[in-house]
Amino acid sequence: MSQFSGTLFDLAGHTALVTGGSRGIGRAISERLAQHGANVVICGRKADVAEEVASVINARDGGRAIGVAGNITRAEELENIVAQAQSAFGRVDILVANAGLHIHFGPSADMSDAVLEKTMDGNFRALHRLAQRLLPGMAEQGWGRIINIGSIAAHFGSGLYHSYTLSKSLAMQYIRNIAVEFGEAGVRANTVSPGLVRTDMARGLLEDEEELRKELARSTVGRPGEPDEIAGMVVALASAAGNYVNGQTLAVDGGQTIRYVA
Numbered sequence: 001m002s003q004f005s006g007t008l009f010d011l012a013g014h015t016a017l018v019t020g021g022s023r024g025i026g027r028a029i030s031e032r033l034a035q036h037g038a039n040v041v042i043c044g045r046k047a048d049v050a051e052e053v054a055s056v057i058n059a060r061d062g063g064r065a066i067g068v069a070g071n072i073t074r075a076e077e078l079e080n081i082v083a084q085a086q087s088a089f090g091r092v093d094i095l096v097a098n099a100g101l102h103i104h105f106g107p108s109a110d111m112s113d114a115v116l117e118k119t120m121d122g123n124f125r126a127l128h129r130l131a132q133r134l135l136p137g138m139a140e141q142g143w144g145r146i147i148n149i150g151s152i153a154a155h156f157g158s159g160l161y162h163s164y165t166l167s168k169s170l171a172m173q174y175i176r177n178i179a180v181e182f183g184e185a186g187v188r189a190n191t192v193s194p195g196l197v198r199t200d201m202a203r204g205l206l207e208d209e210e211e212l213r214k215e216l217a218r219s220t221v222g223r224p225g226e227p228d229e230i231a232g233m234v235v236a237l238a239s240a241a242g243n244y245v246n247g248q249t250l251a252v253d254g255g256q257t258i259r260y261v262a
């Protein structure tokens with residue numbers, strides 16, 4: 001029995017699939033979901049890294065974990081991830097679509113079809129493909145969670161982050177649609193939009209003093225976030241604590257999006 005048994009944050013008896021669960025924000029999410037009792041399927045392109053995180057989790061109390069290799073931009077690999085998850089744990093009832101692609105910075109004139117398609121595949125279609133596969137089981141048991149990891153970048157217009165914000169915006173709208181379609185069936189679908197978080201993906205920005213100063217100018221806490229500070233919100237949304245939250249986009253950004261700079 002986990003230390004969270006009987007609390008609002010108890011996830012025992014549930015199974016989560018976390019894309020990009022092997023590093024950064026996804027790793028923190030995987031570890032915290034397991035600590036709260038969920039079994040966790042950790043997916044990343046590199047099997048050894050995903051399996052290593054699973055073994056760290058399996059050495060602790062809490063839910064069990066497996067690592068599965070798969071590229072979220074490829075439909076057939078998503079199918080394989082779901083098949084492996086189901087064969088290890090039966091039904092998957094928490095989907096955390098966390099892995100994301102940010103592969104082009106620059107004006108719209110330079111955004112190629114190939115870049116746009118690949119980014120859409122990773123940031124939107126993977127969410128849809130996995131949700132489409134898992135939602136029938138969630139609806140059948142009357143309980144499920146779809147949690148999309150977005151970005152506050154997609155709450156604004158940007159002259160440089162075109163494909164990234166387009167794909168993340170589509171995913172946010174998709175989440176609202178799923179929330180409407182499946183809310184009465186017991187499924188909750190929400191987006192968590194991180195601000196700047198200390199991970200490999202943000203390393204370029206974190207290591208550039210001038211860029212970091214600009215990025216944090218609107219922060220109300222004056223520092224980047226830590227992966228665990230995103231994981232906490234995901235645990236809340238995944239558990240009974242999040243039962244009445246549906247279709248929302250929650251900015252977990254140190255207050256960056258509420259500040260008016262005069």
Ligand SMILES: NC(=O)c1ccc[n+]([C@@H]2O[C@H](COP(=O)([O-])OP(=O)(O)OC[C@H]3O[C@@H](n4cnc5c(N)ncnc54)[C@H](OP(=O)(O)O)[C@@H]3O)[C@@H](O)[C@H]2O)c1
Pocket residue numbers: 019020021022023024025026043044045046047049070071072073098099100101102122149150151152193194195196197198199200201202
């Ligand atoms: N860090 C930030 O400041 C920040 C801010 C806003 C939003 N976000 C969002 O938060 C999410 C997580 O970002 P992060 O900063 O934690 O990234 P990260 O530290 O770079 O970790 C990326 C994770 O995703 C996996 N991954 C990458 N591409 C993949 C693919 N094509 N297929 C399957 N797995 C893949 C990686 O494993 P492999 O390399 O083994 O594939 C790794 O586990 C993303 O959606 C990102 O857009 C991040």
